[in-house]
Amino acid sequence: MEMIPHVAKARRRANPYLDLGSYDPEADLMVLNLGPQHPSTHGVFRLKLYLDGEIIVKVVPFVGYLHRGVEKLCEKLTMVQLIPIFDKNDYVSPMMNEQSLVMAFEALLGIEVPRRARYVRTLLAELQRIASHLLWLGAFAMDLGGALGGGSTLFMYCFRERELILDVFEDLTGCRFHYNTHMIGGNRHDVPAGWATKVHAAINAIETRLPEYETFLITNDIYIERTRGVGVVDGQLSMDLGITGPVLRAGGVDHDLRRDAPYHCYDEIEVRVATATAGDCEARAAVRMAEIRESIRLVRELIDNIPEGPLGARKPIKTPLAEKATQGHAYAAVESPRGELGIYVIGGGDNKGASPYRLKIRAPSLHVLGCLPYILPGHSVSDAVAVLGSVDPIMGEVDR
């Protein structure tokens, strides 16, 4: 479809700093708040759209509706107490939050984690990635198709499959969500008997159902029309804005922390990184579907060979002042389903060093939201919703 002239003009002008006073005086711009309460803004997120009819001319995102002061809380609680609190940052993939936090603390304290714990952490991270991407798929379908309609059917299926993984986590840790299964120096819960069988059953069930989901969305012509060429984030824009994760890889940049800066046991296994070149919504979705399949393959490879050995490098926690760090600083990052989730910690805070002095969370979704003013102008309101769905922001980690 060739461009309508004012659409083409809006796309050429895609400038987040657009001075509206200098815009074409004949155009009558309407301000629409894709406001904090909206069925499809993935949490409390306000997107102020300046519309010319249905074409977006300028976009101003507002964040901060879910700010809970987590980084301030880090100055008061000790390192041991912080781990269960951090589950709630990226509340969709809690394993990643916990893992990045304990990795930062372990780097700060200079602790070497035993191999069994590292191996189990890798396994849990990959399982969590599958669960998080399944949730993304359901939410994306809801954005495209509606809460009352074809999207919600796929949403229910994805959640049904996700429950299988959450049941597996429930067997291991006792909680379906927000597990607190990591501790500084290792893991807190060991693999129960018969867990491998359950994981295999869950993974097999998910793998058989994936083609069915693809008929609903990925290979469906209606979906392809909605997402091809929409919201193109090319590699250069991603690198300028600090975007990582599937959004970066869909733009053509081959960068994945699991392969390029390996942690846990990722240096022992081969992670095949999925990339695409188009950078539009379809490419991002394709990258995520490929990541689901890759994680399934990795889980299958890992689950049967858990090594023997102790689970922790430090004595089990008995007081909140168990770990103290009076000086030093460390940064540790994991590849969460949304990108590079990093924690930078400076030791030497209250409680004789048991609390960090300052802890900064590098949330991938925050950087991803920064690309919206660049890519949305020129698209219509429906496209804005599709783009938000495909970049998968989680407001818990954006606002912390």
Next chain:
Amino acid sequence: MNPWLRGLIYAVVVTNVFLTITAWSIWFERKFSGRMQSRLGPTFYGPMGLLQPVVDGIKLIQKEFLIPINADRLLFVIAPPLTVVLALGTAAVVPFGADIIAADLDIGVLYLLALGSLTIIPVWMSGWSSNNKYAMLGAMRAVAQGVSYEIPLVLASLVPVILAGSMSLSDIVRFQIKHGWFAFWPPGPGFFAFLFFLPASLAEANRIPFDIPEAESELIAGVSTEYTGMGFGLLYLAEYLHTLVISAVASVLFFGGWDGPFAPGLHWMVLKTLGLFAGIFWVRWSLVRFRSDQLMSICWRYLVPGGLILVMSAGLWVHFHRGGG
């Protein structure tokens, strides 16, 4: 019988039957969609949740009908009942049996299409008068979509008219009883006319995949964003009513109305209508929606030229098979 009395009886009966079927279609949709989504639908009120529509109706009636401060009060208040009235009005010419028809008009099809195009106006009224940008966006989209999809709807409905030689719906059914259902014979114009009629009428009724006027993921509830209580109930009901009427009309125009392999009568009509109705729900809960410009392009690029070709081919068929007329 006194024609006034006959009209009154038919009006009461048709209204009540249609509204009751519509109310229970809400139950059916929730159960059917629940099964498609691997869950149970309503199970609490009544056996298998059958009293759910009653409870929903009571809930909606007892809620406050809020009129926003800067809304256009007159339009805001009359839009929901007007939608229901127009949707019910189209049911007046649908033949349910050999002589069971409220008003056997000679211009049945024309009346149907006219009232169908009128239904856009209350939708637009409700969106405009709400003084809400989401509702206004929904209303504008509804007008654009409704007016554009009129044309394929008219063209697709013309095909049975040309083939049967009359605009009266009961004549169309009688023709199909003698010569075979239009959806299957004549092969070509009839079948494709049904395939064009279905998306066009889904677009008129704002059903997925053409439901951008009330797209909840983009516009909170589209035109019915500001409506509460029974106003919302009536708009909601009118959508289902319009869908039911479309299924009835489609089964009359393309599937032979009250005809059946044995014992023709009202029951076949009911079966076909409800079958198509379930099919429309099936479509709703399986497909994602189109974007508004894609919707327009489908209409103007594929359905309109296709419809014109269909009408011409129907005319040619009639000319060559029955020697003109």
Next chain:
Amino acid sequence: MFYFTDSLRSLAASLRNVFRRPTTVEFPDVRRPRPERFRASFALLHDEAGDELCVGCKACERICPSEIITVELVKKDSPVTGKKRAYASDFVLDSNACIYCELCVQVCPTDAIVMVKTAEEPKFNRQGLVLTMERLYENEKLRPLSWATATLLSDMQSPESKSATIEPKSATAVAESG
């Protein structure tokens, strides 16, 4: 422009699911069996002789990230052994704010506090979910206990443990009373 054929595939996929059994579990008439380690509420335990295990050491109060536990210490004679020892005179756990992190279970030196597998029933005010000492001791008998105690968790996590997976033996559990 293959809308039609693609739509038929989605329609077939959703119709296939109509004929599968729904996954819904009609809670609260039907309850799913919970795994051994499930964490839902709390209980305070007695030992085999019937004496309260809690010594009022406030380790759980100090570790709790949400600061919901309040413990008061008192020294008195034990009704079972007759010797003077430390008790908790009051133990209040506000489960409104609990994040179910299991840290209080982990740090207890006497294995006194454990989690239980069924949750508290919903109440109409917040006060109803504040677990007093009486309710916590009641939960020991009322609700099935979860597997994890402080000793078991410490054994699992200690650097000296050999590797083999630790079987979750079910703790003194009564029949699930729902």
